Amino acid sequence: MSALLLSTARGVTTETVKFDTRIPGRRKAIETWGIDATWVNYYNARASRKNAGEMIDFIRIGFYLHEPYNEDGSLSAGQIQMLDQALKFVDMVDPNMLVMLSPNNMKGIVDWYKEPDGSANIERWYNAMLKSREYVESKGHRVVALEVFNEPDWNRWNMGKMEDLNELVERCEDWGVLRVGPATLSSGPAEAWYQAIRKNIDCGGTHTLGGSMKQYVDFIDTVQKDRKHFKNPEVHSLVEVIVGAEHGIDSVCWWDQINAGRAAFMKACQGARIAYVCVEENWSAACVYRGPDGVLYGFASTNERTNGKETLYRFVCNNEDVTYCLNGNPKKGEFRKRGEPFEIQAKIEEEGKKSITRWFTILPGAHGAR
Incomplete structure (x- = not known):
């Protein structure tokens, strides 16, 4: 039984992505790229540098609220230790790398930074941010962006209230x-939180671990x-970037490492987009770009966890025979005559519900096919 029939039997949505290699395409580029190190993993630093190198513009690291700072207002030994570990990650990528600061939720936020009613203690929260910025810059890294709260809509992280966020960003x-x-x-709640801070914010942004594609696009x-910038400050799935590029976002920060597929998109989207299909209800999308190097790149992705649903994409070249090379490897090329589909499943892993990056290059004729 064919993959298409099997997918139909399982109730998987099937969409066709048609493209013509001759069309000029449209510019749908994202200009600024970052990698997250609020969760410090040195393997991610090495892999990201290998795959993306000079395309990385900034690294997002945490400021730490897991313990009180010293009585004189200086950072505690534990806070400095955590910052040093994050800055080691930064230096492994580039000793001159720019930095974005964000609260480190993984380490926890103690109630010392909160008021009894659940609001933030403004003076303590602000001082922790300020001293963290000063420390990072004393180590030779300029801070260029700041998130005062990180995922404030999830109570587990122990953030403050909307009015606290507004006062702190001001x-x-x-x-x-x-x-x-x-x-x-x-x-989903991004709009409400944004309206509370919009006069004092320079750049809007939300994660998409919950909420619909429509809510993301509407935000x-x-x-x-x-007339503000838009940054997706913690991207878990390639689909967030495919859709974001289509709607003109300015900046992306990847959670986890920049793998080969993510790096391929970073390069390809600087060229011209020649095909795009999204399945809104599946939180899924696919596209084809002509990269600055003239090579055609195809991508398909669905969002992770409970948001994304498996989607089968049938890529069809309308005007010529082509070879589809999975993960850019010509030794794994599959030849298709004009109009014949090449199928890619955009899905998530069952364990951990992590999105899988699916990508390929498209070569003319039978070039590279086995």
Whole structure:
């Protein structure tokens, strides 16, 4: 039984991505790229440098609220230790790399930084951010962006209230950095949090671990109507970037490492997009780009965890015979005559619900086919 029939039997959505190698395409590029190190993993630093190298513009690291700072206002030994571990990651990628600061949720936020009613203690929270910025810059890394809260819509992280976030971002007005927010876990409540801080924010942004594709796109539109930048500050799935590029976002920060597929998209999207299909209800999308190197690249992805649903994409070249090379490997090329489909399943791993990056290059004729 064919893959298409099997997918239909399982109830998997099937979409066709048609493209013509002759068309000029449209510019759908993302200009600024980062990698996350709030979860410090040195293997990710090495892999990201290998795959993306000079394409990486900044690294997002944590400021730490897992213990009180010293009585004189200076950072505690534990806070400095955590920052040093993050900065080691940064230096492994580039000793001159720019830095984005965000609360480190994984280490935890103690109640010392909160008021009894659950709001943030503004003075303590602000001082921890300020001293962390000063420490990072004393180590030779300029801080260029700041998230005051990280995923404030999830109570487990022990963030403050909307009015706290607004007061804190306002206090950072003279820092000379991009103030990014609200950085919600879900794109659903992003709009409400954004409206509370919009006058004091430079760059809108949300994660998409919850919420629909429509909510994500609508929030991008809201931010752009305010003539502000849009940054996705914690990308878990390639589909967030495919859709984001289509709607004109400015910046992306990858969670986990920049693998070969992510790096391929970073390069390819600087060229011209010649095909795009999204399945909104599946939180899934696929596209074809002509990269600056003239090579055609195809991508397919679905969002991770409970958001994304498996989708089968049938890539069809309308005007010539081509060879599809999975993961850019010509030794694994599959030849297709004009109009014949090449199938890619956009899905997530069962364990951990992690999205799988699917990508390939497209070569003319039978070149590279086995």
